[in-house]
Amino acid sequence: MLKAVLFDDEYIVLHGLQKMIDWSKYGIELVGTASNGYAAIDLVETHSPDIVFTDIRMPGMNGLEVVEKILEAAPEIICVVFSGFNEFEYVKKAIKLGVSDYLEKPITIPMIEDTIQRILEKLQHQKTVLSLEEKWEDSRTELIEKATLDLLLQGDEALPKWRKSFQEEVEEIAAVTVLALSDKSHALPSHPSYFPVYLRNGAEHLLVIFHFEDDSTELLNQLLYWPSENGVAIGSGRTYPKLTDAPKSYKEASQALRYGQFMDKGEWTRFEEIGENPNIPSDLSEQEEAIIFYLRTGDREGLFQQVDEFISKIQSQRLNPDVIEREILKLIYLGMEVAKETGEDVSHLGQGNYLPHVDIRLLNTKEKMFSWLRSQMEMIMDWFLRVRKDKKHNAVEKACTYIERNFSNDLTLQDVAEYVGMNPTYFSLLFKEEMKLSYIKYLTKLRMERAKELLREGHKVAEVSEKVGYHTYRHFSELFKKHAGINPGQYRDSF
Incomplete structure (x- = not known):
């Protein structure tokens, strides 16, 4: 039911309109009356009415001042003004303020009923338009979400459809950044410099940020505290000027989230903090990426679970020995690249010079190859954890001293990692483990x-x-x- 209030300093008008109009017939409840401007404002603040009927001449604050104050705070309220002074200046000011109707006294019952009828028609029209707008907006939002997900998964192929869904706004987009979230969170605060699109891809929660400016400082500023305020972990990919690079940002965001969740729930982890190892191929399978992740994080149980899954997968396929040998060596060399991220020489793994491509040639059965793979991965993990334990405190202490001396400069994680002679990914994990804070925080x-x-x-x-x-x-x-x-x-x- 709609709520209405009635303001007039004449008792007979207030009493007459209150009693002689069948308000309920129109689906309206008259929630209060007032005879002066200040009481009128209090009544509006208390009841938040949909419709206001007010006389112009009232003590304290006149009706037009009341209307001005009401519409300033709540422009959606419908205001009807009546007065015994049908002067042009009053009418002009009332129209300028945005009143819905201006009635000349004496007020009659038919006048009020006719006005109410017009108000109801106007509200119904607004409701219809709003409903259509909401349906259109919902439909357009669904199209944008679907087209954006296709853009992340298909890249170039999905670009024409994505452009069509964004319509005229597409020309204003200067760059794209993908965020991976640990869970659905409150909406990212809006800003004129970017437009966020929330997506679900299976169990993944994603935010795709389309930038209207080259400078992404505002987004970075929001993300520094937004995750902890909302209790989510966030991984962000790099920002790319080409929309066709959105799949790259998506993959990077997923990797960053995984490392961020390992380090601390409720943190924001940038892919730039993790860094890239140029010696590790970018087109790895999920299983190979998982093996690298568990090595870097020192998770022995997770590593051997992935190794066993790899072995089961190989055994289920009828592969010739050369292919099996090649796949096993690929895992060993990936493990060695991760070990190199510590900055130590890995050529002396095991006994003397470590030459896995020579050692595997001495194995003549699949079973021996698989057993050898397990032993090699265990050896790499043990070496990695030993070096980590020996170097962690000194390396982070050295880094903190360097940061304190240089924090007034543009100081990136890459800069600090290079100073202590480590890969940024490895250093990022080590720093968080030792300091209980991410590098950026x-x-x-x-x-x-x-x-x-x-x-x-x-x-x-x-x-x-x-x-x-x-x-x-x-x-x-x-x-x-x-x-x-x-x-x-x-x-x-x-x-």
Whole structure:
């Protein structure tokens, strides 16, 4: 049922309209009346009516001032004004404010009933239009979601259909970034610089971000705290200017999420933090990628589960010995590449020089090959964990010292990993394990604490932004507010 309120300083008008109109016949409940402007505003705030009937002449605040205040706060409310002064200036101002009707006193019952009828017709029309718009928007959203998922899975082939679903907005898109989520979360805060599309692909939760600007700073700013606020882990792929590279960003996001979940639930992990090993092919199978993951994370049980699945798969196929040998060697050499990420020399694995392509030639049955594969993967894992234990504390301590000396510069994970002589993926995992914070959060925390010191000393916000490594004032200001709860200027002034 619709709610209406009635305002007039004449008791007879209020009482007459209240009693003589059958409001319920029109599906309207008259929830209150008022005889002055201030009481009228209180009534609107209390009941949130759909329709307001008001006289112009009232004590305290006149009817047009009341209407102006109401429509400023809730423009959807329908306002009807009546007055004994049918002057042009009153009418002109009422129309400018957006009133639905202007009735000249004396008010009669037929006048009010006729006005109510027009209001109901108007509301029905609005409802119909809104319903059509919602249906159209829902339909278009489904088309965009389907076309976007096809773009992630098929790349070039799906681009024409995707362009058609986006219509005129397609020309404004400058880049694309894919995010993989551990679970469905609250909507990413909207911003004029990007447009997010939420997708499900089986058990996967994905957010595809279409950028309207080349600069993705605003998105990165939102993602720094958004995951922990919503209790989800997020992996982000790289941002690509070509839409046909969306599948690459999708794969990278999935990998980043997997590593992020291993390190800590509720974190944001960028693919750039994990880094790429150029010696590991990009077209690996899911099983090969899983073996690399379990080696890097030191998960012995997970590794041998994947090795056993690999062996079962090979045994179920009728492959000749050369193919089996080649597939086994591929796994061994992938394991060695992961071991190299520690920065140590892996040529002395086992006894003396390690030459697996020579050793496997001495095996003449599948069973011996499979047993040898298990033993080699176990040896690589043991060596990897031993080196990790020996190097972890010193490497991270060295990295922290380097970060503290250079945090005012553009300091990437890649830079720090190179300084300590490690692969970025390996270093990222090691750093998180030792410090209980991801690299990006550690760096941000360090910068924010130094910013607080400088602000307390009275430095200008723009100067502080530069001194702690943020060359975009706005980016620094928003990050500081999320970290400290107030913006940098307010923080400085409080001291």
